[in-house]
Amino acid sequence: MISKKMVDYVKGSSLIRAMFEEGKRLASIYGAENVYDFSLGNPNLEPPSTVKEAIVDILNNEPNTMVHGYMSNSGYEDVRETIANSINKKFNTSFTEKNIVMTVGAAGGLNVTFKTLLNPEDEVVVFAPYFGEYRSYAANYDGKLVVVSPNTIDFQPNLDEFKSKITDKTKAVIINSPNNPTGVVYSEETIIKLTNILKEKQKELGTDIYLISDEPYRELVYDNIQVPYLTKYYDNTIVGYSYSKSLSLPGERIGYLVIPNEVSDFENVVSAANVATRILGYVNAPSLFQRVIARCLDDKVNIDFYNKNRELLYSELTSYGYNCIKPEGAFYLFVKSPIENDIEFCNMAKKYNILIVPGTSFACPGYIRIAYCVAYSTIENALPGFKSLIESIK
Amino acid sequence: MISKKMVDYVKGSSLIRAMFEEGKRLASIYGAENVYDFSLGNPNLEPPSTVKEAIVDILNNEPNTMVHGYMSNSGYEDVRETIANSINKKFNTSFTEKNIVMTVGAAGGLNVTFKTLLNPEDEVVVFAPYFGEYRSYAANYDGKLVVVSPNTIDFQPNLDEFKSKITDKTKAVIINSPNNPTGVVYSEETIIKLTNILKEKQKELGTDIYLISDEPYRELVYDNIQVPYLTKYYDNTIVGYSYSKSLSLPGERIGYLVIPNEVSDFENVVSAANVATRILGYVNAPSLFQRVIARCLDDKVNIDFYNKNRELLYSELTSYGYNCIKPEGAFYLFVKSPIENDIEFCNMAKKYNILIVPGTSFACPGYIRIAYCVAYSTIENALPGFKSLIESIK
Known part of the structure; x- marks a missing residue:
C-alpha cells in the first residue's frame, strides 16, 4: 500500500494523465499535426x-x-x-x-x-x-x-x-x-x-x-x-x-x-x-x-522564436475578443476565460483539438494558460479554432 | 536559520568535510600522488x-x-x-x-x-x-x-x-x-x-x-x-x-x-x-x-581492473596479518580493525597518508572499509604504509 500522503497525489495525477491520454486519443483520430498542444512548457526549440x-x-x-x-x-x-x-x-x-x-x-x-x-x-x-x-x-x-x-x-x-x-x-x-x-x-x-x-x-x-x-x-x-x-x-x-x-x-x-x-x-x-x-x-x-x-553561460536560445509566437498569438487572440495582458517574459499567455468556468472552457477547447490548462491549476480560476513554446505553424493552424471557440460562446 | 532536522546533518557533514580537508592538507604537504585515498567509491576507471x-x-x-x-x-x-x-x-x-x-x-x-x-x-x-x-x-x-x-x-x-x-x-x-x-x-x-x-x-x-x-x-x-x-x-x-x-x-x-x-x-x-x-x-x-x-545495456567497465586491485590488496594485507574475508563483488575490502577502536585506527592510518573509513559509519564498529576503485599504483604505493601500520600495533 502506498503512503497516505501519496494517495491524493495519485488521484490528481490520474487527472493529468487523463488529459495527456485525451491528447493522444485526439492525435490518433486527427493526426498529431492537427492537435494543438499548448499545455506544456516543453520548448519546441533546439539548444544553441x-x-x-x-x-x-x-x-x-x-x-x-x-x-x-x-x-x-x-x-x-x-x-x-x-x-x-x-x-x-x-x-x-x-x-x-x-x-x-x-x-x-x-x-x-x-x-x-x-x-x-x-x-x-x-x-x-x-x-x-x-x-x-x-x-x-x-x-x-x-x-x-x-x-x-x-x-x-x-x-x-x-x-x-x-x-x-x-x-x-x-x-x-x-x-x-x-x-x-x-x-x-x-x-x-x-x-x-x-x-x-x-x-x-x-x-x-x-x-x-x-x-x-x-x-x-x-x-x-x-x-x-x-x-x-x-x-x-x-x-x-x-x-x-x-x-x-x-x-x-x-x-x-x-x-x-x-x-x-x-x-x-x-x-x-x-x-x-x-x-x-x-x-x-x-x-x-x-x-x-x-x-x-x-562553457555556454553567455549563450541562450533565440528569443525571436518565442517573440514571433507571442506577437502572433497575442494580436490574433485579442482581435477575436479574448482578453489578456501582453506577456513581457516567459512563453505563456494568461487569458481571461470567456466563460466563468475555466475548466469547462478548456474542455470546450478540446473540441477544436486545442489543449490548454485551466487557471485553477495556478490558483487563479477564470483564466486559462496557453504555452506558446510550440512551432509557429502550430499557432497558425490553431488560430481558426480559437476564433470559432470564442464565437461559439458569444 | 536552518531547519531543526538539518542541524545534526550539518554537524555530521563537517566531520566528513574535516576528513576531506585533511586529505587536501596531506596532499599539499606530500603531493597528491603520495596520499592514498581509499575513502570514496568514486571509480578511477573510464566508462566503456x-x-x-x-x-x-x-x-x-x-x-x-x-x-x-x-x-x-x-x-x-x-x-x-x-x-x-x-x-x-x-x-x-x-x-x-x-x-x-x-x-x-x-x-x-x-x-x-x-x-x-x-x-x-x-x-x-x-x-x-x-x-x-x-x-x-x-x-x-x-x-x-x-x-x-x-x-x-x-x-x-x-x-x-x-x-x-x-x-x-x-x-x-x-x-x-x-x-x-x-x-x-x-x-x-x-x-x-x-x-x-x-x-x-x-x-x-x-x-x-x-x-x-x-x-x-x-x-x-x-x-x-x-x-x-x-x-x-x-x-x-x-x-x-x-x-x-x-x-x-x-x-x-x-x-x-x-x-x-x-x-x-x-x-x-x-x-x-x-x-x-x-x-x-x-x-x-x-x-x-x-x-x-x-544503447549501452550490454556494456560494462572492465572488471579485470577491479579484480587485479582486489587480488593484490587482499593477498598483501592478509599476508601482513590483516583479517578480512575476500570480497566477491563491489570494490570494497572490509577489514577487521587491528585495534578495537576503528575510528582511532583510521586516524593512525593518516600518519601513513592512508585515508580509509571506519566501520562505525556502516553500523559495524571494529572494522574499516578500503575502497579499491583506485589506480593499481595507488595500492602498490600504499602497501608499505599498511604494513608499517599493523607492525606499529603488534
Whole structure:
C-alpha cells in the first residue's frame, strides 16, 4: 500500500494523465499535426549549437573519469566559480564559488532550499497565480503554502494582502518573475516595495524571512525589459536558476542556487544545502551538463522564436475578443476565460483539438494558460479554432 | 536559520568535510600522488568507449529537442522498454516499460521508493553493515531504520535476528548485494531463507512488506559468481539499479526502479513513483543519459581492473596479518580493525597518508572499509604504509 500522503497525489495525477491520454486519443483520430498542444512548457526549440560543441569538446579533451565522476555535492568548484563570475559581470555582484550550489534543475533547487529551511508548519508565502508544484515542494517538508490572491489588473503581486499574511511562522516567500503562468515581469518598483515590507516585518517580528527567487525564465524577456536581480534589494534572498528554458535543456535537469554571504545563518544554510543535495538522493547535479553549461553561460536560445509566437498569438487572440495582458517574459499567455468556468472552457477547447490548462491549476480560476513554446505553424493552424471557440460562446 | 532536522546533518557533514580537508592538507604537504585515498567509491576507471560513441551518435542523429526535452516523469517509453527487454533476456523475467521508472541514480530511486511507500513511523529493516545514507533516505519521509546486527563470520545477513525484528510496522526491508561495505554477495540460499521469512511474516501479520533490492554493484562480481534476481523469489520486490558503477557514470545520476506487476497495490505504486519523481524535484532522470544507457545495456567497465586491485590488496594485507574475508563483488575490502577502536585506527592510518573509513559509519564498529576503485599504483604505493601500520600495533 502506498503512503497516505501519496494517495491524493495519485488521484490528481490520474487527472493529468487523463488529459495527456485525451491528447493522444485526439492525435490518433486527427493526426498529431492537427492537435494543438499548448499545455506544456516543453520548448519546441533546439539548444544553441554551442551546447553540442561543448559536449563533444569536453568528451574529447577533459578526463572522462572526472567528467562523469562524483565531485562535491555542491558541484564542481571550477564550474561554480565560472557561474559566480558570470553573475558578477552581469549584475555587478560579488559572489564566489562558495555562494553557488549546482542543482537538479530549478525544481531540485527549490526542494533543496525547503529541506534546508523548513520546520513542520512553517509558512511559505506565494503570489497567485503560481506554479502549482510549489505546494508539493513545501509539503514534502511539512511546510504550508500561504496564498496571496491574484491582482488580475496587471498581475503584479498584491502587496497589501501580502503584508497582512506575513506572520511569525513565515519562513519564506517565493517570487517567480518572469512569471509562469502570466508572463509578467515584476517591476523594480514592485521589488522595492515588496522587499521593504519584508525588511519591516523581519524587524517587527524578530524573525528571518527568506525570499526565494525562482528564475527559470530570467533570460526569456521581450522588448529589452529588465528583470531586477533580487539579492541587490534584500539580504535574505536565495536565487534558484535553471538552464531548462535559457538553453532549452529541460530534460537534463541542470540549474543552481545562489546563496549570498548576506543570508542569515549563511554558513549553515550553505552546508545544509550541500547535505540536502546528497540526502534527497540527487547527490549532485548531472556532471557532464555542469561542465557544459559552464562553457555556454553567455549563450541562450533565440528569443525571436518565442517573440514571433507571442506577437502572433497575442494580436490574433485579442482581435477575436479574448482578453489578456501582453506577456513581457516567459512563453505563456494568461487569458481571461470567456466563460466563468475555466475548466469547462478548456474542455470546450478540446473540441477544436486545442489543449490548454485551466487557471485553477495556478490558483487563479477564470483564466486559462496557453504555452506558446510550440512551432509557429502550430499557432497558425490553431488560430481558426480559437476564433470559432470564442464565437461559439458569444 | 536552518531547519531543526538539518542541524545534526550539518554537524555530521563537517566531520566528513574535516576528513576531506585533511586529505587536501596531506596532499599539499606530500603531493597528491603520495596520499592514498581509499575513502570514496568514486571509480578511477573510464566508462566503456561505447558511452562516448553513443553520446555523439545521439547528438548527430536524434532530434535535439527530444534528446534534451521533457518526457514522462518515469522516463522515455522506448528507453524503458529496451531496459525491460534486456532484464528479461538476462533473468528470464517478463517486464514491460510499465515496470520501469527511470531515476536520478540509485539514491534517487530509493528516495522515490520511500516517498511512495512510507508513512511516518513506518519501519525499514536494514542489515548491518549498511550504507549509512539509508538512514537519511528513510528519515526524509519520517521512516525509522531498524538495524539487524552484523554477522561478522561471513557477513551474510543475520536471519534469526531479522525474523525477530519484523513487526506490524515493518513496511520495507533493504538488501544491498553485492554489498557496500563488505563486498559480500548474498547467496541464493540466503535469499530463499530471507524471502521465506518475509512471506511467513506477511501472512502472519496481514501486512505488505516490500523488499527493496539496492543493486548498484550487480555487475561488479568476481569469479563468475551469480547474484540472484530478487523479483523471482518474492513478489513484493522493488529493484533499484544504477549505472554509476557498471558504466562508471556516478556523476551522471542515472538508474532505474523495477516495479513488477506482482507487487502489492501495483498500479498505485507505479503512479506514486511517477508522481514522487516529479514532486521531489527530480522531474525526470537526465534525458541524454537515459538515451545513452539504452544503447549501452550490454556494456560494462572492465572488471579485470577491479579484480587485479582486489587480488593484490587482499593477498598483501592478509599476508601482513590483516583479517578480512575476500570480497566477491563491489570494490570494497572490509577489514577487521587491528585495534578495537576503528575510528582511532583510521586516524593512525593518516600518519601513513592512508585515508580509509571506519566501520562505525556502516553500523559495524571494529572494522574499516578500503575502497579499491583506485589506480593499481595507488595500492602498490600504499602497501608499505599498511604494513608499517599493523607492525606499529603488534
